[in-house]
Amino acid sequence: MAKQKLKKELRLFDVFAIAAGTSLSAGFFILPGLTASLAGEAMVLSFVIAAIPLVAAILAIVELGTAMPRAGGLYYFLDRTLGPMVGTIGGIGSWLILIFKIAFALIGMGAYLQVFYQHLPVTMIEVGIAIALGVIAIYGAKKSGALQIILVVVLLAVLGLFIGGGMPSLQMDRVNAIFDFDIDAVIATSGLIYISYGGLTKVVSLSEEIQNPERNLPLGMFLALGVTILVFVLGSIVMVGVLPIEELSGSLIPATLAAREFLGGWGAIVVTAAAIIAFLSVSNAGMMSASRFPVAMSRDHVIPRIFMKLTGNGAPIYSILITVVSIIAVLLLFDAAAIAKLAGAFQLLVFAMACLAVIIMRESHIDAYDPGYKSPLYPWVHWFGIGSSLYLINVLGMKAILFSSGLVILGVAWYYFYARKRVIRTGAIYHLFERLGKFRYEGLNAELRDILKEKGLRKDDPFHETIARSHVMNLKKAETFDEVVTDVAEWLSGFTELGAEDIKAKFMEGNRTGATPVTHNIILPHLRLEGIKRPVMVLVRAVDGMTVSINNPLTDGAMEEETVKAAFFLVSPLKDPAQHLRILAKIASRIEDDEFTADWENADTEEEIKRILTKEEGFIIFSVDKDGSTAAFHDVCLYDAEFPDGCLVAMIRRTDELVIPRGDTRLLHGDQVTVIGDPRSVEKFRKQYGL
Structure with a gap:
């Protein structure tokens, strides 16, 4: 079964709405x-303290998400770093935790519904809402994301009214009591609150569907x-500040009670x-996130392949169905509220492993590991995230630890009895072992390179400049790679201290070791060299063919001869392997x-x-014509020429001479001028001069 891709339909505000909406339910309304019954007024400090270790986990998860934007989020990260057994534990456990969290949210919604109607058939309503959210999810992430935005906007508006309306009614003696606290009680309470913040990370399981994940995630x-x-x-x-602590403690509707104090009956109804809406929001966002775990595990053969099947609009239908059925089963058969409280220890364990995953990925020195965001204070913030998560697991108590241990045992059992015989990969940790003389899994590097190709270039990558300044060789007859690389190396030697023979030897070594990719009858020899200041390229067109001998890893490394129609030689600075790979992936x-x-x-x-190579995106070549549409540039110095902001003159060709542009370079009739820049600016320039 071919791998189907999920559609990239989620934008920045969708990401915000899903992340915020997955947290602003039980955390605020229950x-x-x-927590007031545990820490009194000082529970406010517990909300602050609980956020501190969470920051470390979020920094790690965001880094992993921008490096590997794939469905399943934490499952995928753990699988590709710590190996498929740990990935199976994290994937199955995280999926079940989300199931319990969604069921708990629906139960919380039922409790608030009973404020209006005490005799409602709450369980059947909860089941009906679960089915309705599943139907919306089947219509695609765009529909679910649009619903989520509406829910979160309305929710934040009401919460703004609640906070703004309540501040003038605060009784300062109650507020001052916040700072009269028992530190042990405050820390223990923060462990319970931490779990509510954890919903912020669930959006990462949708990272494959996020547009421009390096920015928006x-x-x-x-x-x-x-x-x-x-x-x-x-x-x-x-x-x-508005409720006596005796009335607040133990209440399941604290926000409603508080709103009644300063907004009256209508305020209580609105809150x-x-x-x-908040519980509906977390259920909708949770449904979207949870249904992506089966997709990711199915792709990797960890669970049956049927769960990776997508509808025509890109929705994982069977993953959504199994998620909905599981939620209904929990609502009808289990005490979801009690289970959700116990599930926090497992979530903390996964967060600790996410912090460890960043350490492993960085220390493995995989060139294709290229996160768009790198978490700061490495590795101290990550070790803090590991230590604080393990400490909070202990705070949550033995019942939570035993429950999480059960999820770990379930994951291990599933891996050994089903997944192990179907999975042949290992994690990045083996790349770390390789540095210590052990083996590694090369498939991960290839997989990360595919992700690089999908993510595309970054704003500052000099792709267009490199193409614009490249040297073109248009072969008039059939030649061998050995003949061509001799000329290429001679030209490239002008950019580095290495001699032409040394450069040629490195290219030939790449062919022998299988490091030179060949695709669609085109070969892509590439090197990174010390001393070179910026990427340079040689474009070779061989219409009559160019014969090349390359290593074929499928035939035990035997050299095979192929005929190619082109060769794109790329040489980049040694210090930036990720940029080198991004340019290569773009080509x-x-x-x-x-x-x-x-x-x-x-x-x-x-x-x-x-x-052709730039596909005319952010790239244009025009001729200076003193009598035509570009007459304004004739006999004008570059610093006086009017180009739109965001455009740069990269090269000038004058007859057979290549002119490096400077501010005092004067443009003349017949000059071929290469302009690069962001696509919008270049398109504006094109239209302005009718090019």
Whole structure:
């Protein structure tokens, strides 16, 4: 069964709404009453303390998410770092934890519904809502994301009303009591609260469906973290400040009771409605996140392959169905509230392993591990995340530890009895072992390179500049790779201290070791060299063919002869392997376009050859014509020429001479000028001069 891709439909605000909406339910509308019975007014401090270790976990998860934006999130990270057995434990356990969390949210919604109608058939309503959310999810992430945005916007508006309306009614003697606390009780209570913050991380299981995950995932999660902490802390201050601690302690509807104090009956009704929206929000976001775990595990053969099947609009239908059925089973057969409270220890264990995963990925020195966001203070913040998570597991008590141990045993059993014989990969930890003389799994490097290709270039990657300044060799007859690489190495030697013979030897070694990729009759020799200042390329077109001997890993390393139509030589600075791989991945993705081969063979000039590689995105070559549309540039120095912001003159070709552009370079009639920049600016320039 071919791997199907989930659609990238989630934008920045979708990420924020899913992350925030998965936390702002029990954490605000139920926990203040329960935590007040444990720590009194000082439970406000517990909300602050609980956020501290969470920051370490979120920093680690965001880094992993921008490096490996794949369905399943934490499952995928643990599998690719610690190996498939740990991945199976994390995947099955995290999926079940989300099932319990969704069921708990639906039960919480039922409790608030009873404020309006005490004799409602609450369980059947909860089951009906679970089915309805499943149906919406089947219509795709875009529909579920749109619903989530509506729910969160309404929820935040009401919470703003609650906090803003409650602040003037605070009784300062109650607020001052926050700082009269028992430190042991405050820390123990923070362990319970920590679990509510954990919902912020669930959006990472949808990272494969996020547009521009390197920007939108960290920004959306950090915004959600800030808003959630602010709402939790200010909201709990309002509840403590307007309600006697005796009335607040143990209440399952603390927000409604507090709103009645300063907003009256109508305020209590509005806040109760907001609570219902909050629980609906966490259920919707949880449904989206939970259903991606079976997709990821199915792709990896950890569970049956049927769960990776997508509908025409990109929804994982069988994963959604098994998630809905499981939620209904929990609602009808188990005490979901009690289980959800015990599940926190397992979530903390997964967070600790996520912090460890970052350490393993960085220490493995895998070139293709290229996170768009790198967590700061490495590795201290990650060791703190591991230590604090393990400490809080101990705080939660033996029942929670035993429950989590049961989930670990379940994951191990499933791996040994089902998944082990179907899985042939290992994790990045074996790359770390390889540094100590052990073996590693090369498939992970290839998988991460595929992810690089999918993510594309970063804003500052000099792809267009490299193409614009590249040297073009248009072969007039069939030649061998050995003949061509001699000329290529001679040209490249002008950019580095290495001699031409040494450069040639390195390219030939790449062919012998299988490090040189060949795809669509095009070979991509590439090196990273000390001393070179920026990436440089040589584009070789061989319409009549170029014979090359390369290592074929499928035939035990035997050298095989192939005939290719082009060779793209890329040489980059040694210090930035990730940028080198991103440029290489961009070239490879362009080669795979259906129209590339025909365009390449039909190109008439060097400029057309370069334009084909850039696909005219952020790249244009124009001729200065003193009597035409570009007459404004004739006999004008570059610093006086009017180019849109975001455009840069990369190269000027004057007859057969290549002119390096400087501010005082004067453009003349007939000059071929290469302009690069962001696509919008280049398109504006194109339209302005009718190019």
